[in-house]
Amino acid sequence: MYAQLVKSEGMKSAAELSPEERAFQERIDRGEKIEPKEWMPEGYRKTLIRQVGQHAHSEIVGQLPEGNWITRAPTLERKAILLAKVQDEAGHGLYLYCAAETLGVSRDQLLAKLHDGSMKYSSIFNYPTLNWADIGAVGWLVDGAAIMNQVQLQKTSYGPYSRAMIRICKEESFHQRQGYDIMMKMAQGTAEQKAMAQDALDRFWYPALMMFGPSDKDSVHSAQSMAWKIKINTNDELRQKFVDQTVPQAEYLGLKIPDPNLKWNEEKKGYDFSEPDWSEFFEVIAGNGPCNKERLGARVKAWEDGAWFRDGLLAHAEKAEARRAAARVAAE
Amino acid sequence: MASAEIAVDRAALFEFLTRMGDNTLILGHRVSEWCGHAPVLEEDIALANTALDLIGQTQLWLGLAGEVEGKGRNADALAFLRDAAAFRNCLLVERPNGDFGQTLMRQFLFDAWHHVMLTALTKSADPRVAEIAAKAVKEAAYHLERSSDLVIRLGDGTDESHARMQRALDDMWSYVGELFISDDADRAVAAAGIAPDPASLKPEWEAIVSEVLREATLKAPTSAYVHKGGRRGVHTEHLGYILADMQFLQRAYPGATW
Numbered sequence: 168m169y170a171q172l173v174k175s176e177g178m179k180s181a182a183e184l185s186p187e188e189r190a191f192q193e194r195i196d197r198g199e200k201i202e203p204k205e206w207m208p209e210g211y212r213k214t215l216i217r218q219v220g221q222h223a224h225s226e227i228v229g230q231l232p233e234g235n236w237i238t239r240a241p242t243l244e245r246k247a248i249l250l251a252k253v254q255d256e257a258g259h260g261l262y263l264y265c266a267a268e269t270l271g272v273s274r275d276q277l278l279a280k281l282h283d284g285s286m287k288y289s290s291i292f293n294y295p296t297l298n299w300a301d302i303g304a305v306g307w308l309v310d311g312a313a314i315m316n317q318v319q320l321q322k323t324s325y326g327p328y329s330r331a332m333i334r335i336c337k338e339e340s341f342h343q344r345q346g347y348d349i350m351m352k353m354a355q356g357t358a359e360q361k362a363m364a365q366d367a368l369d370r371f372w373y374p375a376l377m378m379f380g381p382s383d384k385d386s387v388h389s390a391q392s393m394a395w396k397i398k399i400n401t402n403d404e405l406r407q408k409f410v411d412q413t414v415p416q417a418e419y420l421g422l423k424i425p426d427p428n429l430k431w432n433e434e435k436k437g438y439d440f441s442e443p444d445w446s447e448f449f450e451v452i453a454g455n456g457p458c459n460k461e462r463l464g465a466r467v468k469a470w471e472d473g474a475w476f477r478d479g480l481l482a483h484a485e486k487a488e489a490r491r492a493a494a495r496v497a498a499e
Numbered sequence: 500m501a502s503a504e505i506a507v508d509r510a511a512l513f514e515f516l517t518r519m520g521d522n523t524l525i526l527g528h529r530v531s532e533w534c535g536h537a538p539v540l541e542e543d544i545a546l547a548n549t550a551l552d553l554i555g556q557t558q559l560w561l562g563l564a565g566e567v568e569g570k571g572r573n574a575d576a577l578a579f580l581r582d583a584a585a586f587r588n589c590l591l592v593e594r595p596n597g598d599f600g601q602t603l604m605r606q607f608l609f610d611a612w613h614h615v616m617l618t619a620l621t622k623s624a625d626p627r628v629a630e631i632a633a634k635a636v637k638e639a640a641y642h643l644e645r646s647s648d649l650v651i652r653l654g655d656g657t658d659e660s661h662a663r664m665q666r667a668l669d670d671m672w673s674y675v676g677e678l679f680i681s682d683d684a685d686r687a688v689a690a691a692g693i694a695p696d697p698a699s700l701k702p703e704w705e706a707i708v709s710e711v712l713r714e715a716t717l718k719a720p721t722s723a724y725v726h727k728g729g730r731r732g733v734h735t736e737h738l739g740y741i742l743a744d745m746q747f748l749q750r751a752y753p754g755a756t757w
Contacts, residue, residue, distance in 0.1 A: 230535035230543065237531045237550075238741075241748035241757035242575045243524075243561075246531075247554045253534050254547035261540055274540075299748055299757070349757075357755050465536060473538020476599050476653065479660025483652040 169225030169289035169313060171380040171452070175214040178391035195396050200326040203269035211395050215325055216270050217286070218397060220277045223263035224288040226256050228281075228462050232296045233305060241299060248345055249302060255338045262334065266327040282467045290448060293456030294374050297367075300353045300360070304367035306346015308375040308413065314339045315409045316379065324396035347416065354420040361421075368417065369425045373443040379406040381445055411437045511687035512625075513568045514587065515694055517577065518730055520560030521588035524578055526609060527553030528741055529596055538599055545645060549606070552638040559631045579749035583738045590729040591674040593737045597667070600653065600660070604667035607646035611707045612678050614639045615700045624692030647711045654715025661716065668712070669720050676725030679704070 240246035383389035561574035620632035
């Protein structure tokens with residue numbers, strides 16, 4: 168997941184397309200994949216860089232709220248599972264930065280934009296993980312929402328992104344099951360554990376719904392992204408699917424979704440539910456979420472503190488190359 | 500019950516197993532503190548992977564320790580419900596992470612010992628010990644390869660990276676010697692053929708370390724002073740905080756299932 172409010176260029180009508188653009192659109196309409204060296208409209212490239220870059224940033228910032236509980240995981244097995252999960256997230260970041268590189272932007276360039284605030288990561292990671300059940304809720308709800316989005320992105324038109332999604336989805340569904348397993352243990356545990364589980368659901372429910380982004384029925388950006396198959400479903404479709412899937416899971420746990428308006432709607436064969444507070448969403452995106460400063464601050468600090476390390480490796484590589492070159496000259 | 504256990508004092512074997520398991524537990528904890536904060540994404544992945552290996556080994560060592568002890572304690576009970584004085588890890592692994600150079604140097608000095616130790620343990624007279632060692636030694640070989648490589652590259656990198664690595668070596672050096680001092684428990688398990696005498700590992704460890712330091716253009720400190728105590732339960736102030744963190748849930752909610 169984790170691409171929200173990705174700006175796209177305004178959509179052109181069929182008559183306005185150049186012959187190249189028309190041929191490109193026809194390839195997409197036929198379901199062909201676009202590969203790195205092939206011609207693509209500049210708007211397509213830019214939109215994808217924003218989307219893939221934001222997704223990559225979300226994976227690496229996403230290490231932080233879960234990393235927050237690694238040292239406090241309650242058993243050795245839970246600790247190992249959580250470590251493996253956070254390692255997977257970093258690995259996802261790596262594939263996605265590589266996918267973005269095929270569009271002509273380096274990882275360092277993207278990181279510079281994350282660090283100066285000009286690129287975003289998913290709003291969800293600006294919420295704190297306050298009790299152990301939050302680690303379950305993150306796996307169940309956050310990874311659950313991410314999968315909802317990423318499953319459709321396996322069919323996205325850009326080849327490297329689509330292939331990254333296929334691989335990532337496999338690992339994410341594993342994470343979601345692990346998260347739900349934590350929730351089961353908590354929901355079936357002591358009264359205190361149950362309270363932690365309910366508290367986690369209460370705090371993560373609306374932020375999870377926000378992950379799909381605001382309603383996009385009026386958005387021209389979404390229309391263009393959908394025409395390019397950078398985006399396959401609308402935000403509202405995905406949110407509805409997520410709610411329909413999650414409500415029975417919460418019932419099975421014996422937990423209550425914190426929404427008095429939640430009700431099965433027989434006519435649409437789905438749940439009616441309350442919209443999240445979008446003013447909160449925009450505040451979080453603007454930098455005013457509970458953890459924005461800590462999350463971005465931690466990433467910037469890691470990068471700055473690591474400068475000597477990266478410089479050292481680079482200097483060694485140069486020295487080693489110079490020594491090899493000198494040895495070649497000496498041998499001649 | 501394996502025959503080795505008959506030949507060796509159960510308490511000495513338990514002591515040996517907790518020393519192995521506590522080393523990996525505490526170092527795994529320290530390494531996991533880096534999660535999401537490493538200088539480059541590849542290092543985030545490598546550190547999480549290292550921590551994961553170490554926690555996996557902990558489950559095996561402490562699991563066996565619990566069996567040998569025979570008082571119904573499993574690996575989790577040993578990890579989460581002992582206080583600092585019952586921990587048997589060496590002081591080196593509880594050193595704070597410091598900068599990435601300190602973390603790396605601590606890892607390298609430990610990996611070199613760990614690999615030599617585990618290699619010897621693959622020939623243990625106790626098949627349970629040999630089996631754990633056979634699995635762990637492969638992971639330790641990779642850890643050592645990685646940490647040696649980075650120590651060399653950073654030692655022979657920029658002036659700053661060299662200075663940081665030298666400082667890290669100077670800081671960590673006096674915490675290593677403890678790993679090679681033998682006590683009664685060590686002598687008992689060594690006599691039973693379960694584990695090598697710690698002192699016997701030193702020449703091989705020195706050979707590995709001096710070769711890497713030479714390539715890294717780093718100088719081993721000449722001071723022979725050795726901080727010790729961890730292996731008999733007398734720790735630095737740092738361990739208490741590690742345990743406060745690690746054991747919080749088990750202590751705050753006794754008896755809960757997670």
